[in-house]
Amino acid sequence: MTAHLNLSSFKSSGAASAMTGFGTPPLCTESYGSRRAQHYQPLPDGTLRCVPDRPEDQAYRSLRDVFMSVFLPQGYPESVSPDYLAYQIWDTVQAFASSITGTLATQAVLKGVGVGDETSTVAAATVTWILKDGTGMLGRILFAWSKGNKLDCDAKQWRLFADILNDVAILMEILAPAFPACFTLIVCISGFFKCIVGVAGGATRAALTMHQARRDNMADVSAKDGSQETLVNLAGLLCSLFLIPLVADNLHLTYALYALFTILHLYANYRAVRAVCMETLNQARLRLVLRHFLRWGKVPGPALANPKEPLLLGSQWQLKLILGAPLHTLVSSTADFQKALEGNSSNYLLFFNQAAGTVSVVLHQEAGSVDVIKACSHALILEVLLHQDVAASVVEGKSLLDLQRRLQEDPYKKDWTTLSEMQQLLDRIFPAFLTGLTSAGWITDRNLLGSEEWRVDWTMDGKKSL
Structure with missing residues (x-):
């Protein structure tokens, strides 16, 4: 990081001299x-002498600076988002707890495949x-294919989901030796879950790192996060060296430790994702902001909206929204397409299917x-009209x-006039809402x-073709 020199601030020689203890500024x-x-x-004698602000603190500051340079991004705290420290503290706690429970699971799996059992064969353990x-x-592969494009949109929710699924997988591995007939099936399902955790956890970590990096220093933030996790895992391994002899032949203690550290793990993960304050709009945050705007006429900032964002997947929408839907799935006649274009001055077309509970948006x-954002706001207003008191x-x-x-008189009627x-x-209302978003820091x-990639061009020579 480049050091900054300031010459102009020391024109007041009296104050500067008192500060440094010399007769000249x-x-x-x-x-x-x-x-x-x-x-x-x-x-x-014409030389320059470097004088620190507080010489007596140099030993302490040197140790602290070494620690910060090893484990924190260069330029911290200015080079990261304001929520960085709170998130990393809780992320460190959850990583330590996960390291302990992971060790318990590894011991159980090794015992299940026959380590220490003279009757077991190497071939059977290898096949398992x-x-x-x-x-x-x-x-x-399957999870990345089905959900990969959704992980950026709801990074906090998927991060919490991944950690819950990881605890479920660890529990299955700990219990697997108790069911020798189904041991292979149980550990295979556990492995399936853990790889989903790896994809979801790694992808959401990248999304959160992008949010935290404020000086195009995503690589540095990511590398230092890896250093922090490595240090925590090392501490977990050292603790495991003392725990393993205690739990080797004590199932009750194993289950008790798993329960204790899992509770700590889940709580720390909840606090970590709740500490994240993102300024980009996903569907859940836009829903909160728009409803507040309609109710009070003001747009709440990220610091007010993020703590209210739901952290469980599938709890946001009463209507299913499809952004960037393909036109051929929505329009089957020229008349319907013409009605959708009439009076429309926006770069999207909205189609509402009350019976299916879906709002589809075709993007230009x-x-x-x-x-x-405007198209999603349109769909959200429709949801408010159908399910909320306005x-x-x-x-x-x-x-x-x-x-x-x-809308409530005949909700299943496709009334183009109402739309x-x-x-x-x-x-x-959207211009005032957009101005409020910008002013509030969004x-x-x-x-x-989370819009899909389908796009339609319904203009010819700059005019809509009707």
């Missing part, structure tokens, strides 16, 4: 981030291990991040009540709303 001051400062004092690893590899070829809304309260009444009026309502030039 220092020529400049130098800082290393916000952690360390020192002054350069001219001496009578190969089946366990092979099943896990298959799980890794030129749709950007703000267009996707009587107390201060933003377009009368219009919202009128639209809600018409068109809803589009006009959104056109009126990032709008990119998002985590």
